[in-house]
Amino acid sequence: MNANQMKLIIKLATMLLFISITGCGGQDQQAKASDTAVLKTQMDALDKAKQVERTLQDAADQQRKTIDESTNSQGQ
16 A cells, blocks of 8 residues: 555545544434423423312312311201
8 A cells, every 4th residue: 555545545534433423413412302302291291280180189179178068067
């Protein structure tokens, strides 16, 4: 191999290394963006579930209060 061929091989190897490094970086960013979107969706669903739980608990408390009041008024 002469010097020109070695320089060409080194340039090609450098370009391939650069392409492989930059290619991986873009996929990581897309994956992180996707993970963030999934996480937000899951957090929104969790918040909605907590709101439903509060609503059901409030209704159960109100029902319990009504039952207690009607039971107390019958006992008197």
